[in-house]
Amino acid sequence: MKRNILVIPGDGIGPEVTTWGKAVLEEIAKGFGHDFSYDEALMGHAAIEVTGNPLPDETLEKAQKSDAILFGAVGHAKYDNDPSLKVRPEQGLLKIRKELGLYANLRPILLFDELLNASSIKANILKGTDILFFRELTGDVYFGEKTRSEDKNTASDLMIYHRYEVERIAHKAFEAAMKRRKKLCSVDKANVLESSRLWRETVQNIAKQYPEVETTHMFIDNAAMQLIKDPKQFDVVLTANLFGDILTDEASQIAGSMGMLASASVGESTGFFEPIHGSAHDITGKNLANPLASILSVSLMLEIGFGLLEEAKVIIDAVDQVLKEGYRTGDIADETTKSDQILGTKEMGQLVLKYIAQHIKSN
Amino acid sequence: MKRNILVIPGDGIGPEVTTWGKAVLEEIAKGFGHDFSYDEALMGHAAIEVTGNPLPDETLEKAQKSDAILFGAVGHAKYDNDPSLKVRPEQGLLKIRKELGLYANLRPILLFDELLNASSIKANILKGTDILFFRELTGDVYFGEKTRSEDKNTASDLMIYHRYEVERIAHKAFEAAMKRRKKLCSVDKANVLESSRLWRETVQNIAKQYPEVETTHMFIDNAAMQLIKDPKQFDVVLTANLFGDILTDEASQIAGSMGMLASASVGESTGFFEPIHGSAHDITGKNLANPLASILSVSLMLEIGFGLLEEAKVIIDAVDQVLKEGYRTGDIADETTKSDQILGTKEMGQLVLKYIAQHIKSN
Ligand SMILES: [Mg+2]
Ligand SMILES: [Mg+2]
Known part of the structure; x- marks a missing residue:
């Protein structure tokens, strides 16, 4: 497979972790015979420093031409305590999502057995949890009309959905479910909200095109409860x-550690793949960052962006093996971790690369 | 203190559990020298059978004249599988809340040490959790204007708040915080929603009248996470x-068992106190129902309705003692419970009464 990947390392620990995400892409390409080419671009504080713009035109052009984007993080300490700065790193992220029409945010909650104890939920409740959330990203009460009365005493936000907005993300979620355990739970509040009734009837209609998928509907308040009570019941979760x-x-929070979670935003064309942790400028450049979320972002890119399920699984298996053998970065180490098994960013990245190569060979 | 209490047993296990709630009221009145008088009225299926109306006028009149209402549950199996029945037990509950102007729903999450293992959250995270939620009940996107476009492809709900709606519930929440640990966390989404910005600025203004209360503001998505991560951080939680x-x-779900949770709805005048469990018609009349949620509803009535903190605490201490000594009803028993300590409704009710009497004497 021939693919053109744009790497946007960004700020803080972004460059360090993205280095290992990209190295994993190269290892996978080599092992499976894919033709991945790479370009790199600036965003966030790094881009402001050079161009004055958190999302330079050149970055956007490269993004639009690429097949997928591997992103690190944006943010810098100088902006944190100075709200007067009008040009800010986060603006780059918001703008690129909008320009690329990224209407669906995907968040896998994949729990590695070895890290179950990091959560506040009991391990026996969590074990085996593997959820893929599809969150609609460009509609709803966040973007509906806002009003404030002249006397300032009444305020409103319009919760609004159009059928096409629900249809396009529902298709993406059902397609993902077809490649997973073929279960989809749509979450709404259709017993009270008209926009949820539109949501539910639209999902019900789309579901007819995916008869193999077992589709259920759950109210948001119940879902917030069920997620703690029995997270294993969920496969794909689709919601507003x-x-x-x-x-x-x-x-x-169920997953316990932010350092292991990846996320994707997809839409009309190029998908955007990133760890959910931020720029963490306090540990930048110290070889302390956990590269696993960036590496798992790459797995998500292969699975969701390119449909390369086997390749995606090799990465997850390699990460699983590293953890099973007791290796940890500092953020996911606990009192049972042996001190010589606490690895730096580079050592963890190299170990995952090694196991990926082994897994490919043994397949 | 002289108070007139209306008992509405309702349907299913409602009468069985309410019997013990009322018995606790009588025990407290005797022990502390209060003059509580009682009346009783019909609601739900029980009322439909007699009058054809789930909330007869007589019940509403009695409710309006009373100082507090102790409610059981409504619901009957015959309605569950027959949506064609237009007159339904639940309508009585919705109507009485509206008629009494009950704009604030209170839900204490009080975790008894002995039951910590019933939750899917780890016991060490939960231990000591004692939260009182104030949920606004008559406004927000649930009651704002709903629209559906003519082509049926667009649907909306208006999320709207008026300042007075936030003020009145905020006052109640701050007053409760003053009698507790003097901490209040207001939950909103003020970074995105105009109605939340009105909510936040109103709460900030009211907070100035309660300088002793440590007031914080949290976004709803973070609150959903913090509630699992560290529930002990919360005292009073105020939200839309x-x-x-x-x-x-x-x-x-954090609390683990519905059989222990009570709730109150308060507003302009008479407060309404009830267990959150339903009518449970499958176990009705079998002496199997857990009376503790009704008994804890009475504790809530004394605390929130009448300001009788010491009396409320005696009830909680008695329930705590029963549990500490190993007694359980079937719904909260586990494999460590001795079979002769699994009690029926009546035996559990009597035991709590006995301990209440002892606690009053020893004070
Ligand atoms: Mg609910
Ligand atoms: Mg969020």
């Missing part, structure tokens, strides 16, 4: 912008 | 209708 915002944050 | 619907359901 606000409800998805709440559920994915709740689910990231 | 939709966000409260989600958080209180999530929190009930």
Whole structure:
């Protein structure tokens, strides 16, 4: 397969972790005989320093021409305590999502057995959890009309959905479910909300095109509860912008460690793949960052972006093996970790590369 | 203190559990020298059978004249599988809330040490959790204007708040915080929603009248996460209708057992106190129902409705003692419970009464 990948390392630990994400792409390309080419571009503080713009035109052009984007993080300490700075790193991220028409945010919650104890949920409840959230990203009450009365005493936000907005993300979610355990749970509040009733009837209609997928519907309040009570019941979860915002944050706590979670934003064309952790400028350049979320972003790119399921699985298996053998970066180490098994960014990256090569050979 | 209490046993296990709630009220009145008088009224299926109306006028009149209402549950199996029945038990509950102007729903999440293992959250995370939720009940996107376009392809719900709606529930929440650990966390989505910005600025203004209360603000997505990560950080949580619907359901799972949770709806005048479990018609009349949620509803009535903190605490201490000594009803028993300590409704009710009497005497 021939693919053109744009790497946007960004700020803070972004470049360090993205280095290993890219190295994994190269290892996979070599092992499976793919033709991946790479370009690189600036975004965030790094771009402001050079061009004055958090998303330079050149970056956007390269993004639009690429088949997928591997992103690190944006952000820098100088902006944190100075709200007066009008040009800010995060603006680059918001703008590129909008320009690329990224209407669906994907968040896999994949729990590695070795890290189950990091969560506040009991390990026996969590073991085996593997959820893929599809959160609608460009509609809902976040983008509907906002009003404030003249006397300032009444305020409103319009929760609004159009059928096509639900249809396009529903198709993506059902397609993903077909490649997974063929279960899809759509979350809404159709017993109270008209926009949820449109959501539900649209999902019900699309479901007819995917008869192999077992489709269920759940109210958001119940879903927030079920996610803690029995997370294993979920495969693909499809939901609106606000409800998805709440559920994915709740689910990231289920997972215990932010350092292991990847995310994708997809839409009309180029997909955008990133770790959910931020720029973490306090540990930048110290070989302390956990590269596994960036590496798992690459697995997501292969699975969701390119449909390369086997390649994606090799990466997950390699990460699983590293963890099973007891290796950890500092952020996921605990009192049972042997001190010589606490690895730096580079050592962890190299170990994953080694196991990927072994897994490819033994297949 | 002289108070007139209306008991509405309702349907299913409602009468069985309410019997013990009322018995606890009588024991407290005797022990502390209060003058509580009682009346009783019909609601739900029980009322439909007699009058054809799930909320007879007589019940509403009695409710309006009373100082507090102790409610059981409504619901009957015959309605569950027959959506064609237009007159339904639940309508009584919705109507009485509206008629009494009950704009605030209170849900305490009080975890008894002995039951910590019932939750899917780890016991060490939960131990000591004691949260009181204030959920706004008559506004928000649930009651704003709903639209559906003529072509049926666009649907909307208006998320709307008026300042007075936020003020009145905020006052109640701050007053409760003053009697507790003096911490209040207001949950909103003010980084995105105009109605949340009104919510936040209103709460900030009211907070100035309660300088002793440590007030914080949290976004709903973070709150859904923090509730699992570290529930002990919360004392009073104040939030809007939709966000409260989600958080209180999530929190009930934290508690592990529905059989122990009570709820109150308060507003302009008479408060309404009830267990959150339903009518459970499958176990009705079998002496199997757990009366503790009704008994804890009475504790809530004394604390929130009448400001009788010491009396409320005696009830909680008695329930705590029963549990510490190993007694359980079937729904909260586990493999460590001795078979002769699994009690029926009546035996559990009597034991709590006995301990209440002892606690009053020893004080
Ligand atoms: Mg969020
Ligand atoms: Mg609910």
